[in-house]
Amino acid sequence: MHFAPLASLVLLMAATAASAQVPDAAPVVAAERAFAADAPSMGIAGSFNKWSVPEAIVIGGGQARRIGEAYPDGPRPADEPLLEWWPNFAGIARSGDLGFTTGGVALNGRRTGHYFTIWKRQPDGSWKWVYDGGSGASAADVPGPDSEPVILPTSSAGSASPEAAMAEVRAAEARLAERAASDQKLAHLAELAVDGRVYVAPRPPAIGARAAMEALDGWPETFRFGPAEGGGASDAGDLAWTYGPAAWTKDDTERRGHYVRLWQKRERGWVLILAQLIPAPPPTPPAGG
Structure with missing residues (x-):
């Protein structure tokens, strides 16, 4: 009987076909x-x-x-x-x-x-x-x-369309923004993938939740994040990016800039793969100030 070798061959062909599709x-x-x-x-x-x-x-x-x-x-x-x-x-x-x-x-x-x-x-x-x-x-x-x-490993999950993906990501970003208004650290950690990255200048990129916990202390305690101004999703609905307005207070001074995020859909839903903040130049001090 040759069932075992035949079964192995079928499994190998299936694995090869699956890998070829990635x-x-x-x-x-x-x-x-x-x-x-x-x-x-x-x-x-x-x-x-x-x-x-x-x-x-x-x-x-x-x-x-x-x-x-x-x-x-x-x-x-x-x-x-x-x-x-x-x-x-x-x-x-x-x-x-x-x-x-x-x-x-x-x-x-x-x-x-x-x-x-x-x-x-x-x-x-x-x-x-x-x-x-x-x-x-x-x-x-x-x-x-x-x-x-x-x-980054390619996801096996995805949304029905790019439009559906962006709607889901917008919901995740609204959740993040609501939480960030009172505690940006917990807000980001709640959405961050286990292998996600947070870029908090001037620190090096923080990779993973443990490093992110420390790095996020370098950002203000709260942010006011607006809805995304732009971005897009893949045809498979598994990868999406966004950017939008951010505002915060630092040293009693109002600051603004942009957030930039990369999201990936996984089995548990959308997770944050990368988060950056791009500050606008600080306001010019008043003349003679």
Whole structure:
């Protein structure tokens, strides 16, 4: 009788078929590396415009702007600093249409923080980014450009559609915002995945709940988070990103900025994979103050 070998073969074929259906994040990582490789020769505006969709969003200086407004394409300034970045953490949706990378940033050779980019596969199969922003979380100890990034495991769960996914994420964000108005630390920990990451500048990224518990003490006790101003979800409804307004009080001064979040749907529901805060520049002190 050959039932045992036959059963093993069937199981092997099923496992191979299942693994073949899981997309590889390598194209997203490759796109990020190619984007970064163009910066030294093309300049910041040149490389950013080449690799983004026209409606891509950049957050900086307290504003969320389209790429053409943030980085008008034109002659490269003679004194433009050398901007370098490389992926340390990346992932892709089960549908293979949405991905992300984040990692260290260096300005003229000095590590200054972390970038975060959302990538979307285009109809021709190429990858373009739709969001780019950064955090001042320390990159001093992250692996260098020659290292391979950690890859987020692709989810086996998903929502019925991208629209359904965004509705569910909006509900999770409303819950987070309500709790954050009285205790942002508990609010974030309640939504954070066991392998989620919180970027609290100037600390290094906190990975996992234990590290996040300490890192979140570096943020104000409360936040006023507004509804998302933008974002999107994968076709499989398993990966979603959002950004929106944030306000808080620090040293008796009202501050504002943007939150940026990455969510993944798992068997227990939507969990927070990455949370960043991008502060606007502090208010200018009154003349003579």
